[in-house]
Amino acid sequence: xxxxxxxKKYEVRxxxxxxxxxxxxxxxxxxxxxxxxxxxxxxxxxxxxVQNVDICFTDKKNRIISKYENVRxxxxxxxFSAYNVFFLPLGCIKEYRINDILK
Numbered sequence: 001x002x003x004x005x006x007x008k009k010y011e012v013r014x015x016x017x018x019x020x021x022x023x024x025x026x027x028x029x030x031x032x033x034x035x036x037x038x039x040x041x042x043x044x045x046x047x048x049x050v051q052n053v054d055i056c057f058t059d060k061k062n063r064i065i066s067k068y069e070n071v072r073x074x075x076x077x078x079x080f081s082a083y084n085v086f087f088l089p090l091g092c093i094k095e096y097r098i099n100d101i102l103k
Contacts, residue, residue, distance in 0.1 A: 003035055003102055005092045010035045025049050025087060036087040042078065044085045049073045054093035057082035062102045067093045 001012040011034045015021050021038060026048040038044075044055050055068045057079040066079050070090060086102065096102070 005088075005095060010089070010092070012037050014039060025051070025053065032087075032089040035089070035092075038085040038087075040083060041085045042080055042082050044077045044087070046071055046073050046075045052090055054088040054090060056086040056088060056093055056096070056102070058084045058086065058102060060084075064096055064098055064100050064102065066098065067096065069093055 001014075002009045003012055004010075013034055014037045015024065016039060021041075024036060025032070025046075027050060029050055032051065032053065042057075044057070046053065046055075050073070052070050052072050055071050055077060057065045057067070059065055059081070060083045062084065065082050068077060071077070
C-alpha cells in the first residue's frame, strides 16, 4: 500500500505483531521516508523516539479523526474512537484536515 502526499509516494508498513509494534521508531536515527500503520490501536506513544513525527488517528475507513503535527519524544496520545494509528514523516499531515480520507 502507498499513500501519495505532495506528489511523493510513501510506502505504508503495517505493524501487527508485538515485536514490530514495540520497536516501531524507537532509536531510529535516519530520517523517516515511509509511513507506519498500527491497525486496531487507540493509543500512540513516542517514548524513545529520536526524531519528531506527525501522528494521525483514523477510523475503519481511514477517515481522519484527529491529527498531531511535529510531535516530539516522550508523548502519550489517546483517541478512543480511533481504529488505526499512522506515524508519518514530519510535515506530511499539513495537507489533510479532519474527516479527510487517507488514500
